[in-house]
Amino acid sequence: MFYRTAGQQSRGSFFTLIDSLLFLVVSYWIAFIFMEFHIAIAPEQITQWWGLPITNTLLSSWMAMAVLIVFSLLVSRGLSFKPGKFQNFIEMIFEYVIDFMEHTFGDRKIARLFFPFVTTLFLFIWVSNWLEFLPGFGSIGLAGECGKAVCEPLFRSANTDLNVTIALAAAAMGATEIAGLWYLGAFGYLKKFFDFSGPLNFFIGLIELVSEAARLISFSFRLFGNIFAGEVLIIVMTAFLPIALPVPFMLFELFVGFIQAAIFALLTLFFIKIAITEKGH
Numbered sequence: 001m002f003y004r005t006a007g008q009q010s011r012g013s014f015f016t017l018i019d020s021l022l023f024l025v026v027s028y029w030i031a032f033i034f035m036e037f038h039i040a041i042a043p044e045q046i047t048q049w050w051g052l053p054i055t056n057t058l059l060s061s062w063m064a065m066a067v068l069i070v071f072s073l074l075v076s077r078g079l080s081f082k083p084g085k086f087q088n089f090i091e092m093i094f095e096y097v098i099d100f101m102e103h104t105f106g107d108r109k110i111a112r113l114f115f116p117f118v119t120t121l122f123l124f125i126w127v128s129n130w131l132e133f134l135p136g137f138g139s140i141g142l143a144g145e146c147g148k149a150v151c152e153p154l155f156r157s158a159n160t161d162l163n164v165t166i167a168l169a170a171a172a173m174g175a176t177e178i179a180g181l182w183y184l185g186a187f188g189y190l191k192k193f194f195d196f197s198g199p200l201n202f203f204i205g206l207i208e209l210v211s212e213a214a215r216l217i218s219f220s221f222r223l224f225g226n227i228f229a230g231e232v233l234i235i236v237m238t239a240f241l242p243i244a245l246p247v248p249f250m251l252f253e254l255f256v257g258f259i260q261a262a263i264f265a266l267l268t269l270f271f272i273k274i275a276i277t278e279k280g281h
Contacts (some may be wrong), residue, residue: 038142043161092094122265129257132157152196159227169219172268180275226260
């Protein structure tokens with residue numbers, strides 16, 4: 001009942017041949033991409049100082065710190081009792097953040113105490129994420145014997161290094177534990193994890209202890225995974241069509257960089273709040 005003419009069969013064979021050729025072209029193009037662009041998880045070592053390895057992510061971390069230091073010095077030098085528009089804008093942001101932290105802690109004194117730490121975490125992660133989009137990141141570096149113009153890029157986004165994100169997570173969790181011990185005392189804080197008032201409470205306390213340890217892993221891998229995946233995505237899109245295709249992905253990664261910094265700071269804030277709250281409240 002259903003049959004195909006010779007012309008239809010020939011056209012079908014022709015389109016099948018075209019599909020096969022397109023598949024081969026795309027396959028070879030993808031293979032060319034991953035041969036041309038070396039994607040490495042570990043940061044590249046640039047040099048050594050007194051036996052300590054200096055990596056490209058470490059240089060980017062120093063650059064982020066330099067940007068924050070210079071910015072803070074410029075802002076502090078221009079402070080006045082009659083603030084201008086820029087000072088009003090900065091003060092408005094600071095007041096909003098402190099008010100939000102006061103609402104979280106329920107105490108403005110505690111909010112002002114932890115404001116510098118939480119804000120510094122946010123600013124460092126945010127600046128580190130956005131520095132990746134400066135010209136020269138990933139394209140200026142040291143030449144070698146790898147057959148490419150740049151074998152070891154001089155700068156690479158700091159948060160694509162798992163060592164950096166683990167250090168940030170350790171700082172956040174260290175501050176959380178210290179805050180809990182300071183406000184509740186050693187006995188009151190450890191009672192959250194070792195409650196011998198009943199079998200159920202003891203079991204819940206052990207779960208809380210395991211979750212405390214797991215936060216270090218989840219904190220560090222969440223930030224590392226999101227930023228590293230964005231870097232790989234942009235590299236692949238640049239290889240396909242370097243002129244226009246990467247632009248929307250770069251804009252999206254700018255948004256992701258800001259959001260990840262905000263999430264890291266907010267989670268640190270909430271964990272500190274939980275740590276200084278007595279059990280049962």
